[in-house]
Amino acid sequence: MLNLQGYGPSILEGTILSLEVSIASLGIAMLLGIIGALSKLSNSKPLRLVAQLYTTIIRGIPDLVLMLLVFFGGQVFINQIGPLVGYDEYIDINPFIAGVSTIGFIFGAYMTETFRGAILAVSKGQLEAGSAYGMSNFLVFRRITLPQMIRHALPAFGNNWLVLIKTTALVSIIGLDDMVRKAGLAAGATRKPFTFYLVVAINYLIITTVSIYLLKYLEKRYSVGVREASD
Template identity: 40%
Template sequence: MQQFSYFELIGFGPNGWGDALLLAAAMTVAVAFCGYLIGAMIGALISWAKITGNRPIRFFAETYTTILRGIPDLLVIYLFYFGGSAALGAVGSLFGAKGFIGLPTFLTGAMAIGVVSAAYQAEVFRGAFNSVARGEIEAAKSMGMPKFLMFRRIIAPQVLRFAIPGLGNVWQLALKESALISVIGLVELLRQSQIAAGSTRRPFDFYITAAMLYLVITLISTIIFKRAEEKARRGIRRA
């Protein structure tokens, strides 16, 4: 087998894997971002249930966060993929379909990341809400401000301001979880590195490249969240 230099392997020439690795890195960001958004929507609802719900609703919300934070993320991915495929197969059998029907791997991965991320984002939102000054909320109520207007102008901006650091940490978790989706066949960064390593028999070269790409994504993400935090705290005097 012809041996190529490291830069030839990760480059964009005829023997390079650079374009495939960058496409896989984009897939990693895409599936993590979609899962993160799903988690934000579910997490906001779970947080609301913990704060304002009655006892059964709060019990459901607490159970959700306890279970999803307590079981391995890989198990959640398997449950979504094989459980969803089994349900899809049962429906398909009613129309004459036979055999295994697999769910789209991107959708499965995004949903799995989303439900796990929601458990963490719910706690972030709840903690941020508890940091909002109660006096501002009471003042808005005393002025007869409608609940939706109070939420839009007072609660939501301050909750987001306090939540940004925690949400940044949850985003980093979502990026790491995206690597687990390779087990169901999605060609993201880790899976593409495995394919390239197997084809060239140069595993170290591709795995160290994947590590560097993950670090680049993490660094860019950290900068974005830090700037968002600084913008959210603009005009706020710090102790």
């Protein structure tokens, strides 16, 4: 039995915060992913160019570097802009907002490619049939594209989610008290780093394992009709 020397509640608090960061980041990533995918498939050349630049740049810069750029660079930028609008006090960027925004922005690029591929996997004949029945583009997307897109996107979406969960460990470097930072503080106080980082590893393993089973359930749920039709 691991002896956490009274730091158990602190690690639990950090674990909950890590989950909050993960879920909030996922929400941003999904929104950016949908926008990016639709932009890449748009007839507008400027939109396609912006989306392509977004995915290329984000996938080419290490996550850690982006986190530091957003947190420290953003703080410098905001404090330079402040005096120009009559605000002279120093402005601190909230680590939670910085962490969630950065991770969401990073994984929005990966979700863009995931959703783009899923949309392209939907039969064009069905989309044309929807338009022929008088459906608007939005209605075609909501009733035809989206349900099938989810099924095609789930495997890659699941991989992105699992990587995103592990990426949340980076928020500890900007001072957010997630479970990695909590473990580091406890390890420094007790001089037992192996014990506390082992607990963190187990926590991440539990979260990802539960996620895998939930994703498998969703994949089965969205594949039921397809399997029946193919039998």
